[in-house]
Amino acid sequence: xxxxxxxxxxxxxxxxDQQAYTEFIHRYQAVxxxxxxxxxxxxxxxxxxxxxxxxxxFRFIKNFDRTRPIVPWLKQIAVNVCFDRxxxxxxxxxxxxxxxxxxxxxxGPETQASQRLRRERIHLEIxxxxxxxxxxxxxxxxxxxxxxxIARVLNxxxxxxxxxxxxxxxxxxxxxxxxxxxxSV
Amino acid sequence: xxxxxxxxxxxxxxxxxxxxxxxxxxxxxxSCRVCTARMQGLQRLFEELAAxxxxxxxxxxxxxxxxxxxxxxAFSFGKLLLLGQAGTALTILVxxxxxxxDNLNLGxxxxxxxxxxxxxxxxxxxxxLLASRIQLPSVEFPTLPAPWLQTxxxxxxxxxxxxxxxxxxxxxxxxxxxxxxxxSGNTRHEKSS
Numbered sequence: 001x002x003x004x005x006x007x008x009x010x011x012x013x014x015x016x017d018q019q020a021y022t023e024f025i026h027r028y029q030a031v032x033x034x035x036x037x038x039x040x041x042x043x044x045x046x047x048x049x050x051x052x053x054x055x056x057x058f059r060f061i062k063n064f065d066r067t068r069p070i071v072p073w074l075k076q077i078a079v080n081v082c083f084d085r086x087x088x089x090x091x092x093x094x095x096x097x098x099x100x101x102x103x104x105x106x107x108g109p110e111t112q113a114s115q116r117l118r119r120e121r122i123h124l125e126i127x128x129x130x131x132x133x134x135x136x137x138x139x140x141x142x143x144x145x146x147x148x149x150i151a152r153v154l155n156x157x158x159x160x161x162x163x164x165x166x167x168x169x170x171x172x173x174x175x176x177x178x179x180x181x182x183x184s185v
Numbered sequence: 186x187x188x189x190x191x192x193x194x195x196x197x198x199x200x201x202x203x204x205x206x207x208x209x210x211x212x213x214x215x216s217c218r219v220c221t222a223r224m225q226g227l228q229r230l231f232e233e234l235a236a237x238x239x240x241x242x243x244x245x246x247x248x249x250x251x252x253x254x255x256x257x258x259a260f261s262f263g264k265l266l267l268l269g270q271a272g273t274a275l276t277i278l279v280x281x282x283x284x285x286x287d288n289l290n291l292g293x294x295x296x297x298x299x300x301x302x303x304x305x306x307x308x309x310x311x312x313x314l315l316a317s318r319i320q321l322p323s324v325e326f327p328t329l330p331a332p333w334l335q336t337x338x339x340x341x342x343x344x345x346x347x348x349x350x351x352x353x354x355x356x357x358x359x360x361x362x363x364x365x366x367x368x369s370g371n372t373r374h375e376k377s378s
């Protein structure tokens with residue numbers, strides 16, 4: 001349920017109040033940027049995607065159900081914006097070393113790796129997944145949507161969503177296993 | 186012993202199973218080390234994902250978004266110029282169209298049509314003579330022989346050449362107009378969640 005403040009902000013945006021636009025962006029830009037960051041992994045791309053997310057949100061804000069919370073709606077738009085961007089990149093194109101957000105660390109025992117390095121490594125593994133796997137991981141694990149909700153957001157059959165999610169997890173779990181045993185990923 | 190399928194294990198952890206199915210998985214896990222290890226592996230992954238930190242945003246996105254939100258004029262000068270050219274070319278095409286059937290041998294239909302326009306040579310000659318008579322304060326157009334009369338082309342051929350040029354002009358202008366990039370984002374309507 002939205003707070004009155006949020007409803008008022010949306011109402012002001014519908015009245016084309018410039019201050020309301022600015023306040024709306026300031027309030028939610030970090031949340032939207034983080035969705036894009038997790039899915040794209042490149043700061044400039046994530047910032048561009050966040051901008052596109054707000055532009056799309058403003059275009060469709062008149063359709064927004066004001067009894068619902070706004071953050072999940074914005075996050076779902078962000079996933080679709082990122083997914084559309086990723087679809088434009090050929091799927092077989094491997095993730096290039098210089099486009100990775102962190103340097104691919106040298107293999108070594110997990111016990112020596114810092115916690116930060118380990119988290120960066122997990123993010124790297126997410127970024128190596130095909131776009132549709134990334135989208136379902138984002139929606140299930142970071143936005144905590146149920147299967148049928150993910151299917152609705154991505155406009156895809158429920159069976160595809162489950163299959164993609166389970167395969168994505170299998171790939172990530174395998175990478176995690178290799179990380180734990182100190183093998184190169 | 187039949188182990189739990191990958192799908193069921195995932196659905197169990199996602200709490201997507203009904204009570205009876207979840208109870209059955211619970212009972213199996215109590216007695217199966219293999220499936221318990223698989224489930225724990227997935228649980229560790231879930232925890233690792235949940236522990237991913239937020240990335241700080243290092244710049245304000247508002248100015249860029251607000252700049253892109255400002256209404257753009259529906260027609261720029263360039264667009265108006267292109268539209269004007271396309272309109273002119275289209276007018277020429279229409280004026281010349283009645284001469285083309287001479288070459289296409291469409292029979293008497295076209296020439297019997299009411300309100301038929303004058304012959305192209307007559308039309309161009311009249312336009313030329315009219316232009317020759319225009320007098321500006323200090324400039325007078327010289328009376329020159331119409332150049333197309335010396336080419337030896339008949340009116341249908343001249344019409345065809347001019348009509349083709351005009352058609353190309355129209356198509357070219359329309360292509361240039363269409364080249365204007367659409368607003369960013371796709372057209373899918375975002376329904377509220």
